[in-house]
Amino acid sequence: MFWVILLISGVLSYLLLIQLPKRLTLLNKLKTVRGPPALPLLGNALDLSVARSEVLQVFLRFFKDYGPRFKMFLGMQPYIVFGNASDAEKILSSQTQIEKSADYDFLHEWLGLGLLNSRGEKWFHRRKQLTPAFHFKILEDFLRVFNEQCAVFKSALEGKGHEKFDIFPVITLCTLDIICETTMGRRVFAQQKSDSDYVRAIYRISELFQYRQMRPWLHSDFIWRRSQAGKENEKCLKILHGFTDLVIRERKEERKALGDKENANGKADNDGMESKKRLAFLDLLLDAQNADSLLTDKNVREETDTFMFEGHDTTSAGVSWTTFLLSLNPECQEKVHQELDEIFGNDRTREVTMADLAKMKYLECCIKEGLRIFPSAPFIGRKLTSELKLEDGLVLPSSITVWIFIYYIHRDPKIFPNPEKFDPNRFLLEEAQGRHPFSYLPFSAGPRNCIGQKFAMMEEKVMLATIFRNFNVKAAQRMEDVNRLCEVIMRPEAGLWVTMQKR
Numbered sequence: 001m002f003w004v005i006l007l008i009s010g011v012l013s014y015l016l017l018i019q020l021p022k023r024l025t026l027l028n029k030l031k032t033v034r035g036p037p038a039l040p041l042l043g044n045a046l047d048l049s050v051a052r053s054e055v056l057q058v059f060l061r062f063f064k065d066y067g068p069r070f071k072m073f074l075g076m077q078p079y080i081v082f083g084n085a086s087d088a089e090k091i092l093s094s095q096t097q098i099e100k101s102a103d104y105d106f107l108h109e110w111l112g113l114g115l116l117n118s119r120g121e122k123w124f125h126r127r128k129q130l131t132p133a134f135h136f137k138i139l140e141d142f143l144r145v146f147n148e149q150c151a152v153f154k155s156a157l158e159g160k161g162h163e164k165f166d167i168f169p170v171i172t173l174c175t176l177d178i179i180c181e182t183t184m185g186r187r188v189f190a191q192q193k194s195d196s197d198y199v200r201a202i203y204r205i206s207e208l209f210q211y212r213q214m215r216p217w218l219h220s221d222f223i224w225r226r227s228q229a230g231k232e233n234e235k236c237l238k239i240l241h242g243f244t245d246l247v248i249r250e251r252k253e254e255r256k257a258l259g260d261k262e263n264a265n266g267k268a269d270n271d272g273m274e275s276k277k278r279l280a281f282l283d284l285l286l287d288a289q290n291a292d293s294l295l296t297d298k299n300v301r302e303e304t305d306t307f308m309f310e311g312h313d314t315t316s317a318g319v320s321w322t323t324f325l326l327s328l329n330p331e332c333q334e335k336v337h338q339e340l341d342e343i344f345g346n347d348r349t350r351e352v353t354m355a356d357l358a359k360m361k362y363l364e365c366c367i368k369e370g371l372r373i374f375p376s377a378p379f380i381g382r383k384l385t386s387e388l389k390l391e392d393g394l395v396l397p398s399s400i401t402v403w404i405f406i407y408y409i410h411r412d413p414k415i416f417p418n419p420e421k422f423d424p425n426r427f428l429l430e431e432a433q434g435r436h437p438f439s440y441l442p443f444s445a446g447p448r449n450c451i452g453q454k455f456a457m458m459e460e461k462v463m464l465a466t467i468f469r470n471f472n473v474k475a476a477q478r479m480e481d482v483n484r485l486c487e488v489i490m491r492p493e494a495g496l497w498v499t500m501q502k503r
């Protein structure tokens with residue numbers, strides 16, 4: 001009994017004498033930041049315990065009531081939410097405020113400390129190692145994969161006939177095929193076999209991540225691992241890691257066999273079939289591993305999984321929303337048709353070249369406008385590693401979490417008048433000139449911006465060109481009827497429904 005009393009009084013003294021003063025100091029530093037009233041212990045969790053499709057409305061209400069920078073609490077944790085370009089600039093352009101917020105921790109089980117999650121020296125070194133993987137020459141090589149997978153995509157669209165259908169899953173399967181082949185050098189035939197274990201696991205794990213993030217009681221690893229969803233997550237992880245491990249092992253063996261063969265035949269065999277084998281991101285990682293003994297197999301898996309995660313859901317959302325926006329705006333769609341006809345004439349089968357991509361200027365404006373209205377990553381989070389002084393003099397204390405709400409920044413009517421209107425002309429060179437550089441952030445900005453943005457733009461162009469060279473697309477629902485889920489990835493709640501007619 002004595003020990004129990006001693007333990008309880010120890011805990012209470014720690015809370016009262018150490019934690020409470022710390023917390024009061026922190027709250028005092030944030031007292032000038034406005035925000036919705038928060039309950040003790042729960043914070044604003046109840047405000048956010050609404051249907052998934054209503055979460056965005058809650059945030060928009062907070063912005064309306066408290067301005068483009070507000071404070072809220074999830075449990076006891078304070079969050080500062082930025083919805084304006086100048087605050088975003090302060091944090092994103094910093095070379096030191098590059099640590100991700102705790103929200104990303106739930107991705108660790110799957111992605112480990114790959115480029116998206118890593119911090120400090122590890123991130124810096126890895127970013128330097130991976131940047132050459134997005135060199136123009138390598139992207140040019142990937143164009144062949146985009147073209148081949150888009151041929152399958154085109155057949156899938158043709159198979160829809162004149163019936164209305166949800167464009168989102170069809171596009172996602174294509175982006176999944178593309179990312180698997182470019183990242184791992186492996187075809188998974190997602191478009192042909194959407195029920196494969198791997199494809200299902202990758203779909204499901206993203207949903208489970210979201211599910212956990214929105215439920216504070218599942219944040220503890222102890223409870224999560226024992227919950228139904230946590231157990232399902234574990235099964236998905238086994239499938240995903242098992243697959244990546246297998247691919248890495250096999251790729252290493254193939255490379256070794258190829259190396260042995262080359263050694264035996266001398267370099268004269270360089271024109272042989274094997275040496276023409278397509279390179280994938282994985283090969284570049286394995287090359288890096290040869291030169292850097294600190295890059296373990298686990299590290300290679302982390303990066304491979306990170307590319308798989310970051311590189312397909314983001315682009316599929318981008319292509320889907322832009323297709324839908326064009327289906328609602330026939331005059332813009334007509335301009336896209338004209339541009340593509342000028343490039344390809346009546347030829348509906350010729351593969352897209354790098355030169356063609358450079359000519360798709362109006363389509364590029366449409367993609368940018370699509371990503372403005374529906375940024376694939378609608379918000380991103382940082383943990384401050386030191387104090388951050390904002391333009392108006394407010395100093396945010398170290399260790400606090402900041403969310404940069406890209407979705408809201410993209411709707412500043414002073415920068416983008418009539419922000420809900422789809423107007424690709426906003427991105428014509430002359431229109432965009434002079435705009436605040438942090439007012440448009442689909443790929444984030446600064447040192448931790450998206451490493452895959454050129455890849456993404458190319459892929460989006462090839463996919464959208466495949467759609468609009470071949471089809472007239474009509475919306476089968478109104479924008480007002482599409483519920484927006486502002487989650488890790490910006491998605492519609494119940495799909496994006498269209499009909500397609502062959503041109």
Ligand code: HEM
Nearest residue numbers: 115116310311314315318376377380443444450451452456
């Ligand atoms: C339309 C498509 C895409 C969008 C909108 C997008 C957006 C973003 C954003 C906003 C970030 C910053 C995340 C943060 O700060 O938490 C990011 C980071 C990242 N993206 Fe993308 N992304 C896209 C496509 C891709 C592709 C195709 C790849 C890879 C093939 C990729 C790989 C990454 C990686 C590895 C990071 C982490 C970079 C770092 O922290 O150094 N992304 N992306």
